Every structure is written in structure tokens, then in C-alpha cells.
Amino acid sequence: NAGVMQNPRHLVRRRGQEARLRCSPMKGHSHVYWYRQLPEEGLKFMVYLQKENIIDESGMPKERFSAEFPKEGPSILRIQQVVRGDSAAYFCASSLQTGAISGNTIYFGEGSWLTVV
Amino acid sequence: SQELEQSPQSLIVQEGKNLTINCTSSKTLYGLYWYKQKYGEGLIFLMMLQKGGEEKSHEKITAKLDEKKQQSSLHITASQPSHAGIYLCGAFEDSNYQLIWGAGTKLIIKP
Numbered sequence: 587n588a589g590v591m592q593n594p595r596h597l598v599r600r601r602g603q604e605a606r607l608r609c610s611p612m613k614g615h616s617h618v619y620w621y622r623q624l625p626e627e628g629l630k631f632m633v634y635l636q637k638e639n640i641i642d643e644s645g646m647p648k649e650r651f652s653a654e655f656p657k658e659g660p661s662i663l664r665i666q667q668v669v670r671g672d673s674a675a676y677f678c679a680s681s682l683q684t685g686a687i688s689g690n691t692i693y694f695g696e697g698s699w700l701t702v703v
Numbered sequence: 704s705q706e707l708e709q710s711p712q713s714l715i716v717q718e719g720k721n722l723t724i725n726c727t728s729s730k731t732l733y734g735l736y737w738y739k740q741k742y743g744e745g746l747i748f749l750m751m752l753q754k755g756g757e758e759k760s761h762e763k764i765t766a767k768l769d770e771k772k773q774q775s776s777l778h779i780t781a782s783q784p785s786h787a788g789i790y791l792c793g794a795f796e797d798s799n800y801q802l803i804w805g806a807g808t809k810l811i812i813k814p
Binding site for chain 1: 706733736738744745746747748751753765791793795798799800801802803804805806808810
């Protein structure tokens with residue numbers, strides 16, 4: 587059973603370009619989360635999605651950032667017109683259920699490292 | 704929302720020695736997760752604690768959640784080089800799907 591798959595692992599973009607990060611959750615998981623880890627900082631929640639629905643995007647910047655989790659295919663985190671401050675590691679996670687339920691393991695992917703030059 | 708306080712920030716331990724990492728909140732936590740991260744890599748799930756007073760062990764790592772569910776400790780017995788990395792605690796505080804995080808504890812094992 588493959589884990590959470592993220593790609594690309596590393597991405598370099600020039601200022602003003604678009605970055606698309608993809609995440610395939612673990613098989614059978616319908617809950618997907620995106621977190622951002624800025625250099626020398628902790629992880630911050632960005633968005634929580636279920637199939638075809640954005641449940642909570644309160645952690646996502648209002649402009650330039652969007653996320654989707656279509657019926658078919660991976661979840662996509664899209665950053666338009668990237669700026670240097672977007673350089674970070676973006677982690678996707680998935681779970682079978684949501685919430686603090688006993689045994690509800692949240693699995694993380696290897697991350698996508700975005701560098702904006 | 705408030706982040707978790709993790710201590711120490713970094714730790715250098717002689718191989719074979721025991722160590723403890725703490726994770727504290729001023730609020731009640733609903734679901735406390737411990738992960739390990741190697742630099743430049745993803746998060747590896749270690750343990751999840753939910754109930755006050757709960758304790759779980761896996762190999763040489765033991766995690767506990769206090770009765771008030773405001774503090775958790777991670778204890779490693781007889782540390783090995785493979786234990787080196789960054790240990791992160793994450794927890795549900797108010798929301799039931801947004802994890803808040805500690806800043807991490809960087810563990811170095813001296814041979």
C-alpha cells in the first residue's frame with residue numbers, strides 16, 4: 587500500500603511563474619490536508635479538502651493560492667505568480683477519518699520543496 | 704491559534720543514553736501526534752495519543768499524554784544513531800482537523 591505520494595519533490599520557479607504541487611493520498615483516504623513549512627519555522631495548516639470539496643481553507647493566503655481535490659486524480663495546490671516568500675516545503679497529508687479519533691493516523695508525504703528565484 | 708511549546712529546541716545525546724522531549728499547551732489537546740522528520744524529508748508517524756494518562760510504546764520510544772491532556776513527553780531509551788532527526792509534536796486544539804505544531808526538537812546522537 588503506497589503512502590502519500592507528492593510530486594514534484596523539488597521545484598524551482600522564477601518570480602511570477604506558477605507552481606503546481608500534486609498529492610495522491612493513501613488508498614482509501616478521502617481526507618486531504620496541506621501544510622506549509624517555511625525555513626526555520628514550524629508547520630502551518632493551509633487547507634483541508636475532501637473529494638470535490640474544500641472544507642476549510644482558513645490557513646491559505648487569500649490571493650494567488652488555490653487548492654482542489656477532484657473526483658478523479660490527485661489533489662493540487664496551485665500557487666500563481668510566485669514570490670520569494672513562497673519558498674518553502676509543502677506537505678500533503680491524508681487520513682481515513684478526521685478528528686481526534688483513536689487510531690486515526692494522519693500520514694504525510696515526502697513534501698514538495700519549492701524554491702523561487 | 705496558539706502553537707505548541709516544544710522543549711528542548713535541540714539535544715545532543717551520547718549513544719546509549721536515554722532522553723526526553725516535551726510538548727506543552729495551555730489548552731486541552733484533542734489528539735496528540737508525534738512525528739520524526741529527517742532534514743529535507745517527510746514526516747514519519749510515530750504515535751498518536753488521545754486519552755488523558757495514555758501511554759504508548761514502539762520499540763525504544765515511549766510517549767505519554769498527561770491526565771489534563773495539556774502535556775506530552777516522548778522518551779527514547781538507549782538511543783541509537785537511527786534516532787537522530789527532528790521530532791515534531793502536533794495536536795488538535797480547537798478544530799478537529801487542523802493540527803497545530805511545536806517548533807521541533809533537533810536530536811543529535813553522538814557515537
